[in-house]
Amino acid sequence: MKLLRWLVITLGFLFAALPLVWMGMSSLKHQADTINPHPKFVPSLSAVAEPESHTFEVTGEAYAGLAVLHAGAQASFWEHLWNSVIIGVLSTLASVLLGTCCAYGFSRFRIAGAKDWLFFILSTRFMPPLAVVVPVLMMYRKLDLQGTHLGLVLLYTVFNLSLAVWLMKGFLDEIPRAFEEAALVDGYSRASAFLRVVLPEARTGMAVTAVFCLISAWNEYGFAMTLNSSGAVTVPAYFAGLQGNIEGMPWPQVAAGALVFVVPIVLFTILVRDHLLRGVTFGTIKQ
Amino acid sequence: MHARDGSLKWSLVGPTLILLIAFNVFPLLYNIFLSFTNAELVGEGARNVGGANYARIFSDPIWQAALRRTALFVLCAVGVELLLGFSLALALKKDFKGKHVVLTTLLVPMMLSPAVMGLYWNFVLNGNYGILNQALSALGLGEPQWLTDRDLKFWSILLVDIWMWTPFMMLIALAGLSAIPNSIYEAAEIDRASRWQVFRHVTLPMCAPLLGLAVLFRATDALKQFDLVMATTGPNDASTQTLSTLLYQSTFREGKIGLGSAWACTVLVVVLALATVFTRYVERMRKTQEAT
Structure with a gap:
C-alpha cells in the first residue's frame, strides 16, 4: 500500500514536471539539437562533435532570437x-x-x-x-x-x-x-x-x-x-x-x-x- | 437602511451588470437574429432564410460527427482526470517531507496557457524528433505518430488535456479528503471496517459533493475545447474537430456567419442546460454547508 502510494506520487510528479523540465532544456539548445533523432539531454558547455551523442551544447541563442521577427509575424x-x-x-x-x-x-x-x-x-x-x-x-x-x-x-x-x-x-x-x-x-x-x-x-x-x-x-x-x-x-x-x-x-x-x-x-x-x-x-x- | 442607500447600491452593482448584459445578452440576441439569415463575414446584404441554417445543421453529418466527438472528449477527459486526480489526492493525503514542493509542481500545469502549451506539446509528441517517441523507441515500444495518425490524434489531444487538468481534480479532491474528520476514521477502525469498506462508505460519499462540483466545472470547460485542438491539428481536421473548432472553421475560415450563428445557438442550449445544473448544484451545496 505504501509502495503503491509512492508509485502514484512519483508518476504523477514526473508526468507534471518532465514536460516543463524538457521545455527549459530545449530553450538552451541550438535548433539542430532540438530536431536531432538522438535525444540530447546532457548539457555541456563546449561544442559537441559526435552527432550521435546525448550531449548538447548550452547556448543562449534562443533567448537572443526572441527579438527576431519571424516570417508571417508582425513583431518580435x-x-x-x-x-x-x-x-x-x-x-x-x-x-x-x-x-x-x-x-x-x-x-x-x-x-x-x-x-x-x-x-x-x-x-x-x-x-x-x-x-x-x-x-x-x-x-x-x-x-x-x-x-x-x-x-x-x-x-x-x-x-x-x-x-x-x-x-x-x-x-x-x-x-x-x-x-x-x-x-x-x-x-x-x-x-x-x-x-x-x-x-x-x-x-x-x-x-x-x-x-x-x-x-x-x-x-x-x-x-x-x-x-x-x-x-x-x-x-x-x-x-x-x-x-x-x-x-x-x-x-x-x-x-x-x-x-x-x-x-x-x-x-x-x-x-x-x-x-x-x-x-x-x-x-x-x-x- | 437609509433612503440614500438606494442610489448607492445600484451605482455599486450597476456598471458590472450593464457591462455583462452588453457583452453577453446583447450578442446572444444578435446571434439568434443572425442565425436566421445568410450573413457572411465579408460583404453586406444578409437575407432572411428562415430555418434553413438549422435544417442544414441537423442533417449535416459533419456537424453530427463533431457533436459526438465533443461528447466523447468530455466523457473521457472528465472521467480519466477524475480517476487520476482522486488517486493522486488519496496518495497525497498524508503529510511527508517535501509535500509542499510536490503539490505545487503538480498544480502548475492547470495554470498555464492551453494555446502556448498545446503548441509546445507538438514538439514533445512529434513523430520523428519528439522526446516521447525517442523514449518509447529506446524502450522498444515503437514510435506511434501521435499527431499525424488519423486514429491517434484525438487521443493525443486528450492526453494533453489530461496533463493540464488532472491537477484541478486533484486539488478539489484533496479539499474533500481533508474535510473528513479523523474521528470518523477512528470510529471505523474500532468497528473493524476493512480498508475498502472505509473507502466505499466513508471517504467516497463524503467527497462526493465536491467531486460533483469538480466534474461539472470540468465538463462545461471541456465542452468548449478549442485552444488545444487549434494548437495541435488546427480547426479543420476531420478526426479532431470539436464543436468550437467547427464553429470557428465555418464562421471565420469559410465566412458563413449565419450558419455559424445557428450552430452557436444550438451549442448554447447545451451549455446553458449544463450551467443551470451547475448553479443549482452550487446553491444546494451552499445550503447544506450553511446548515452544518
Whole structure:
C-alpha cells in the first residue's frame, strides 16, 4: 500500500514536471539539437562533435532570437509579450475595481433578485467565447476597436467580472459588518466607510482576485485570436500563428518564449497557493 | 437602511451588470437574429432564410460527427482526470517531507496557457524528433505518430488535456479528503471496517459533493475545447474537430456567419442546460454547508 502510494506520487510528479523540465532544456539548445533523432539531454558547455551523442551544447541563442521577427509575424516575441502585459494588467485592474464594488453591493445591501443576478453573473462564464464573438466583432468594427489594446482590455474586463464578483463576494462576506457599523456611528458616510474601513480589510482578497484575473487574461486565446489578428496581438495568438511556419518551427525559441511566458504564472501560483482552490472554483469552495 | 442607500447600491452593482448584459445578452440576441439569415463575414446584404441554417445543421453529418466527438472528449477527459486526480489526492493525503514542493509542481500545469502549451506539446509528441517517441523507441515500444495518425490524434489531444487538468481534480479532491474528520476514521477502525469498506462508505460519499462540483466545472470547460485542438491539428481536421473548432472553421475560415450563428445557438442550449445544473448544484451545496 505504501509502495503503491509512492508509485502514484512519483508518476504523477514526473508526468507534471518532465514536460516543463524538457521545455527549459530545449530553450538552451541550438535548433539542430532540438530536431536531432538522438535525444540530447546532457548539457555541456563546449561544442559537441559526435552527432550521435546525448550531449548538447548550452547556448543562449534562443533567448537572443526572441527579438527576431519571424516570417508571417508582425513583431518580435517581446513586443507581443508587452501587449500581453498591458492588456492583462489594465483589464485586471478594471475587473477587480468593478468586481469589488459589485460584490460589496451584493454583500451588504438588499438588492431585488440578488440571487438571480449572482447566478446570471456566474453563468456568463459558461459562455463559449466562439458563441458571442461574431456580434462583438461586428460591434468592434463599427467602433474601430478591432486589433486595439482597448478592445481586448474591455473584453477581458467583462470576461473576468464573473470571477471577480464571485471571489470578492466570498472575501467581503467574511469581513464583519460591525467594522462598518462602528465607522457609520463615528460619522463616516457609507461610501467613505467602504473606502476607508472595508477596502483595507479586503486587500488580501483583492490581491488574490487580481492574480486569478491576470492569469485568465494572460492565457486567453479564443477572443485574442479572432479579434486581434492584426494589431495588439497577445502571446498565445502569436504563438499559435507560428504554426506552419515555412522556415520550420524554431523550437528552441518556442521553448524559450513559452518559458518566459509561463514563469510569471508559476510565481503567481506559488504566491496564491493557499487560495488556489477558491480561485479556480470561483469561490464556491472555501477552505 | 437609509433612503440614500438606494442610489448607492445600484451605482455599486450597476456598471458590472450593464457591462455583462452588453457583452453577453446583447450578442446572444444578435446571434439568434443572425442565425436566421445568410450573413457572411465579408460583404453586406444578409437575407432572411428562415430555418434553413438549422435544417442544414441537423442533417449535416459533419456537424453530427463533431457533436459526438465533443461528447466523447468530455466523457473521457472528465472521467480519466477524475480517476487520476482522486488517486493522486488519496496518495497525497498524508503529510511527508517535501509535500509542499510536490503539490505545487503538480498544480502548475492547470495554470498555464492551453494555446502556448498545446503548441509546445507538438514538439514533445512529434513523430520523428519528439522526446516521447525517442523514449518509447529506446524502450522498444515503437514510435506511434501521435499527431499525424488519423486514429491517434484525438487521443493525443486528450492526453494533453489530461496533463493540464488532472491537477484541478486533484486539488478539489484533496479539499474533500481533508474535510473528513479523523474521528470518523477512528470510529471505523474500532468497528473493524476493512480498508475498502472505509473507502466505499466513508471517504467516497463524503467527497462526493465536491467531486460533483469538480466534474461539472470540468465538463462545461471541456465542452468548449478549442485552444488545444487549434494548437495541435488546427480547426479543420476531420478526426479532431470539436464543436468550437467547427464553429470557428465555418464562421471565420469559410465566412458563413449565419450558419455559424445557428450552430452557436444550438451549442448554447447545451451549455446553458449544463450551467443551470451547475448553479443549482452550487446553491444546494451552499445550503447544506450553511446548515452544518
